[in-house]
Amino acid sequence: MVESTTTMSKDDIPSLMTAAHQNGYGEAFDVLTLAYEVPVPRQLSSNQILVRVYAASINPIDWKLLNGNLSLIIRPSFPHIPGKDVAGVVVNVGSSVKRLKIGDQVYGNVHNDEGAYAEYVRGKESQFALKPSNLTMIEAAAIPLACETSYQALFIKTSPSVGPKSKVFICGGASATGWFAIQMAKAVGAHVATTCSQGNVSLMEKLGYKIIQEANEMTDDPQQLLVIDYNNKNFGEVLQDQNYDLVYDCVGGEQQWLAARRILKRGGQFITIAGDDPEASISLNTVFTLGPRVLSRKLGSVFGSSHHSYMFHMISTSYSELDHMRTAYFGKGK
Numbered sequence: 293m294v295e296s297t298t299t300m301s302k303d304d305i306p307s308l309m310t311a312a313h314q315n316g317y318g319e320a321f322d323v324l325t326l327a328y329e330v331p332v333p334r335q336l337s338s339n340q341i342l343v344r345v346y347a348a349s350i351n352p353i354d355w356k357l358l359n360g361n362l363s364l365i366i367r368p369s370f371p372h373i374p375g376k377d378v379a380g381v382v383v384n385v386g387s388s389v390k391r392l393k394i395g396d397q398v399y400g401n402v403h404n405d406e407g408a409y410a411e412y413v414r415g416k417e418s419q420f421a422l423k424p425s426n427l428t429m430i431e432a433a434a435i436p437l438a439c440e441t442s443y444q445a446l447f448i449k450t451s452p453s454v455g456p457k458s459k460v461f462i463c464g465g466a467s468a469t470g471w472f473a474i475q476m477a478k479a480v481g482a483h484v485a486t487t488c489s490q491g492n493v494s495l496m497e498k499l500g501y502k503i504i505q506e507a508n509e510m511t512d513d514p515q516q517l518l519v520i521d522y523n524n525k526n527f528g529e530v531l532q533d534q535n536y537d538l539v540y541d542c543v544g545g546e547q548q549w550l551a552a553r554r555i556l557k558r559g560g561q562f563i564t565i566a567g568d569d570p571e572a573s574i575s576l577n578t579v580f581t582l583g584p585r586v587l588s589r590k591l592g593s594v595f596g597s598s599h600h601s602y603m604f605h606m607i608s609t610s611y612s613e614l615d616h617m618r619t620a621y622f623g624k625g626k
């Protein structure tokens with residue numbers, strides 16, 4: 293279903309809007325309010341666009357920023373409009389914007405700039421791409437951050453890039469990032485295995501692959517997806533010495549790395565997007581404890597004391613990747 297959107301002229305853009313306001317660090321109920329007379333960010337730099345928001349989604353980074361876990365490195369001034377992932381319609385463009393135009397339906401991730409939980413959001417043209425036309429605004433708003441992160445991990449940060457015959461293990465297949473990663477890896481013909489809780493095996497079945505839960509049932513059938521219930525089994529034990537090319541960690545915690553080392557081939561890659569501390573409570577204590585541990589893994593992989601490479605991947609936004617995700621995957625119903 294594609295919902296109808298109204299075309300606005302620049303003159304129709306109001307001066308005030310409703311937006312969520314974060315007034316400090318803490319639980320959502322304590323620090324979030326709805327503000328009704330917030331100035332619409334109508335002034336645009338030459339490379340910016342103004343988007344009327346139809347849908348915005350919530351990612352773990354939103355609550356990590358809300359409760360102050362990341363306040364050592366990202367410090368918004370309050371009140372702050374939260375939210376990153378968004379889908380909507382372009383209502384104005386800066387003077388050097390060429391790719392997008394007023395009336396375009398777009399999706400994007402405004403990164404750490406301005407918040408999407410508002411009626412209008414301003415962002416750089418480069419943070420947005422045309423929305424897949426076969427998806428609703430709500431569906432499209434759920435894509436950018438999670439899908440682009442996984443796209444980059446599988447196809448840009450992994451060398452050689454994931455392709456047919458790659459053996460890929462995804463920690464956390466029921467997470468948004470894991471869910472997209474499974475589908476993109478399968479779409480290019482990779483052999484994929486993943487972890488999730490038993491309760492989410494039915495979610496995996498909705499993907500349409502042949503779900504197996506026992507490693508000894510694995511064949512060369514590209515339609516198979518091995519799902520391991522992480523509450524009952526350690527994937528490192530189940531798949532010991534199975535020579536995986538890549539373990540993509542969407543869960544975090546040291547145990548993912550320890551288990552991954554048992555299943556990776558010599559020279560295989562471990563890419564985490566959550567690191568050792570999934571809560572990302574970055575404090576001076578974390579810097580002094582987790583920092584050296586992660587650094588030694590990284591150095592070990594560079595200087596050869598470890599047989600596997602270790603990488604912490606942080607998303608960088610790119611419209612061309614959002615475009616490619618639309619044409620290569622969502623537009624083709626993959």
Ligand SMILES: NC(=O)c1ccc[n+]([C@@H]2O[C@H](COP(=O)([O-])OP(=O)(O)OC[C@H]3O[C@@H](n4cnc5c(N)ncnc54)[C@H](OP(=O)(O)O)[C@@H]3O)[C@@H](O)[C@H]2O)c1
Nearest residue numbers: 352441464466467468469488489492522565566605606607
């Ligand atoms: N570095 C970056 O640029 C970047 C970008 C995006 C996200 N992230 C981070 O990556 C992580 C995942 O993000 P997301 O949006 O995909 O999260 P999400 O959708 O909120 O994922 C939550 C899911 O993780 C699963 N899970 C929890 N513990 C697990 C375990 N031990 N083993 C397997 N699955 C487990 C749970 O599934 P079950 O119900 O099956 O247990 C839960 O449904 C977050 O920490 C997020 O902050 C980082």
